[in-house]
Every structure is written in C-alpha cells, then in structure tokens.
Amino acid sequence: MSTRIAFLKGHGTENDFVIVPDPENTVDLPPAAVAALCDRRAGIGGDGLLHVVRSAAHPEAREMAAEAEWFMDYRNADGSIAEMCGNGVRVFARYLQRSGHVSEGDLAIATRGGVKTVHIAKPGSGRGGAAEGDITVGMGRALLPEGDVTVAVGERNWPARNVNMGNPHAVAFVDDLADAGNLYTAPGFSPASAYPDGVNVEFVVDRAPGHVAMRVHERGSGETRSCGTGACAVAVAAARRDSADPATTGVPATYTVDVPGGTLVITERPDGEIEMTGPAVIVAEGEIDAHWLATAVR
Numbered sequence: 001m002s003t004r005i006a007f008l009k010g011h012g013t014e015n016d017f018v019i020v021p022d023p024e025n026t027v028d029l030p031p032a033a034v035a036a037l038c039d040r041r042a043g044i045g046g047d048g049l050l051h052v053v054r055s056a057a058h059p060e061a062r063e064m065a066a067e068a069e070w071f072m073d074y075r076n077a078d079g080s081i082a083e084m085c086g087n088g089v090r091v092f093a094r095y096l097q098r099s100g101h102v103s104e105g106d107l108a109i110a111t112r113g114g115v116k117t118v119h120i121a122k123p124g125s126g127r128g129g130a131a132e133g134d135i136t137v138g139m140g141r142a143l144l145p146e147g148d149v150t151v152a153v154g155e156r157n158w159p160a161r162n163v164n165m166g167n168p169h170a171v172a173f174v175d176d177l178a179d180a181g182n183l184y185t186a187p188g189f190s191p192a193s194a195y196p197d198g199v200n201v202e203f204v205v206d207r208a209p210g211h212v213a214m215r216v217h218e219r220g221s222g223e224t225r226s227c228g229t230g231a232c233a234v235a236v237a238a239a240r241r242d243s244a245d246p247a248t249t250g251v252p253a254t255y256t257v258d259v260p261g262g263t264l265v266i267t268e269r270p271d272g273e274i275e276m277t278g279p280a281v282i283v284a285e286g287e288i289d290a291h292w293l294a295t296a297v298r
Contacts, residue, residue, distance in 0.1 A: 086228015
C-alpha cells in the first residue's frame with residue numbers, strides 16, 4: 001500500500017462520503033480499511049466511501065469503459081459493496097469536476113448499477129444561486145417486484161412498496177416520521193425472500209401535493225441524512241399510490257423529497273427514466289496516514 005494516500009470529504013444533502021482518488025486501481029481497500037476510514041470517531045467519518053477508478057482499470061467496469069471513463073467503486077460504511085448510491089454519484093461527479101477531469105455539462109459514470117448519465121449545471125444555477133450548480137443524475141428505471149412486503153419497527157408494522165433502483169428499497173407511508181424509531185438497527189421485513197441481501201427502508205410522510213418527507217435506514221450504514229436512490233424509490237412509490245404513474249398518464253411525475261439533510265427533486269418520465277437533482281459539495285481534502293490505516297486493518 002502506498003505511504004501517501006490522498007482523500008477528500010464531500011456530501012450530497014448531508015449524505016457524506018470519504019473520496020479516495022485511485023485512477024489506476026492501485027490502492028487496496030478491503031472491508032476493514034473502508035470501515036476504519038468511515039468510522040466517525042476513529043477515522044475520517046462517512047456514510048460510505050467513493051473509490052474513484054478509471055473503468056478500464058477495474059475488472060468490474062472494463063466492459064463499460066467505452067461508455068464511461070470513470071467507475072464509482074462504491075462501498076457502504078461497514079465496508080460492504082453496494083450497487084449504487086444516488087447522492088454518491090453527484091459527489092463523485094463534483095470531485096471529477098473539481099479535479100479537472102470533467103467540466104460543466106454532460107458526462108457518464110460507470111457504477112455497479114450500470115452507466116449513469118450526469119449533468120453538471122453552471123455555477124449560480126443551483127437553488128438560491130449557489131456557487132456550484134446542482135447536479136442531475138439519470139437514475140435509470142425503477143423495477144417494481146410483485147408481492148406484498150411488510151416492514152416493522154418494534155411491535156409496529158406497515159405495508160411497504162418494493163422498489164428496486166439498482167439496489168433494493170422498501171417504502172412505507174406512515175403518519176409521523178417518528179414512527180420509524182431511532183433507525184440505528186435495521187427495521188424488520190417480511191417475507192425474508194423479498195430481500196435476500198438486505199434492504200434500504202424508507203419511512204415517508206406527506207407534506208403537500210407532490211411533496212413528501214422521508215427518513216431512511218441504509219443497509220450497511222444505518223440511518224443516514226439522505227439517500228438518493230431512496231428518494232427516487234419514494235417518488236416512484238408515491239406516484240403509484242397517487243395514480244400518477246407517468247407510463248399511464250403520459251405526463252412526467254415530479255416530487256420534491258425532503259430528507260434530513262436537505263431537499264432532492266425527483267422526476268419520472270413517461271418512458272420510465274428517472275432523474276434526480278440536488279447539490280453536491282466537497283468540504284475538505286488531505287492525506288490518509290497509511291501506517292494508521294494498516295494498523296487499523298489488522
């Protein structure tokens with residue numbers, strides 16, 4: 001392992017990430033190393049880690065290299081591998097912009113959930129005239145597996161909508177976000193066969209027509225301040241509940257989704273494509289002490 005390992009820290013609606021630039025895929029990041037880096041007391045701290053690798057240099061992304069130069073090798077805070085992270089894609093794109101690899105406009109980013117299209121808006125075009133424009137990510141289409149799903153917190157349970165955004169979600173509409181409890185541990189779900197690898201669980205309340213708020217337990221990370229794929233899953237579930245399925249109405253469905261860390265805007269088009277728009281911020285950069293990391297992994 002190199003004795004000098006660069007890192008950055010960034011967040012998208014306060015869903016925060018350790019960013020490790022590694023274009024040629026030379027930095028070894030076993031689960032224990034990722035967990036140590038994401039530890040909020042003994043490490044840098046983050047809901048996950050964004051390993052920035054050229055697609056051609058990563059065995060899981062080489063087939064996507066012709067479409068997307070960069071691969072988001074995303075890890076959960078516990079070191080486990082995840083298919084996708086919507087907020088992470090925006091922060092990943094902001095890093096590429098900051099480092100000079102890309103500029104404003106359109107680009108493609110490879111993920112384990114496929115190639116995602118991204119648009120970086122011009123400075124001053126974000127909400128409130130932000131110095132850095134919002135970033136829009138094409139999140140692909142949602143899959144809606146059939147079958148009833150139930151989620152539970154303590155002795156309470158709710159019906160949930162099974163939505164797959166490249167990673168699995170269970171969306172439950174509740175009367176009060178406090179109903180979700182502390183979300184330190186994963187809510188229960190049934191049937192177990194619905195989510196053999198675990199699930200992200202969203203609890204949702206209505207704020208106004210086309211406007212909802214959510215809390216989320218992300219598998220492998222616990223409760224987070226935001227979840228981009230979760231916000232998309234919530235918008236899809238809300239559109240179906242509200243009889244606003246764009247494939248049926250022929251009209252795009254747009255929902256404003258409040259998360260504890262801010263606000264995301266989700267639009268599902270009649271062709272099924274989903275777009276997520278929100279901020280992405282880089283807050284710090286520095287070097288990881290390689291000796292500390294090697295010791296932490298032992």
